[in-house]
């Protein structure tokens with residue numbers, strides 16, 4: 693029997709911050725498997741451990757105990773150089789606050805991801821090719837302050853996807869700074885990219901609209917997984933992915 697391809701697997705992952713009286717276990721004993729091609733929403737109230745968990749999976753931070761396997765590689769014990777190489781190769785990040793470089797244009801922000809990944813030669817062509825796919829054709833040379841919040845988040849999505857094959861795109865509350873119409877469009881865009889490119893998405897939210905459209909919802913409370921629900925009827929978000937506002 694063919695086994696499914698696991699993008700990442702966490703076994704009993706715990707992350708404790710601080711020590712002594714100030715000790716906080718932000719996530720506790722998390723077991724979680726993400727399979728290739730999944731579109732998973734991590735839900736939970738503020739403080740439930742969503743960002744901490746995403747930082748573990750994205751290799752931005754190391755667990756206090758437990759094990760993480762990312763695309764077949766056990767992460768524990770890797771040097772920080774090996775870890776940053778793994779991260780650069782395999783993971784695309786999208787943040788709530790977009791994290792664009794303000795003095796760079798849209799195309800330059802996207803190029804930067806490839807330059808940092810050690811692939812400067814292909815950067816410009818790849819950046820120009822991907823921007824129309826996220827609905828930003830014609831806006832390539834604008835700076836972030838000349839773009840709406842929704843458009844800035846599209847640049848951030850292009851930046852996460854421009855690496856040839858990020859095995860996983862991690863988005864930490866990507867719609868939190870957007871109004872509901874723009875939030876819905878960004879969600880629709882990610883669903884379309886998941887369907888057409890097969891990119892595996894994992895993102896956190898406490899937005900009920902996003903949760904309603906997800907096929908898999910992992911819920912956190914106080915640092916623990918309290919439910920992991922797969923639904924067949926995760927409806928695509930309605931807004932057209934090509935619309936820009």
Ligand SMILES: Nc1ncnc2c1ncn2[C@@H]1O[C@H](COP(=O)(O)OP(=O)(O)O)[C@@H](O)[C@H]1O
Nearest residue numbers: 709710716718737738739740741742743744745
């Ligand atoms: N760097 C840190 N130092 C100390 N405590 C932290 C740190 N980061 C997060 N925490 C604590 O861990 C818990 C989970 O936080 P977080 O992962 O940011 O949750 P969420 O993203 O769901 O809001 C919270 O109690 C938070 O205060």
Ligand SMILES: [Mg+2]
Nearest residue numbers: 742743744864
């Ligand atoms: Mg958070």
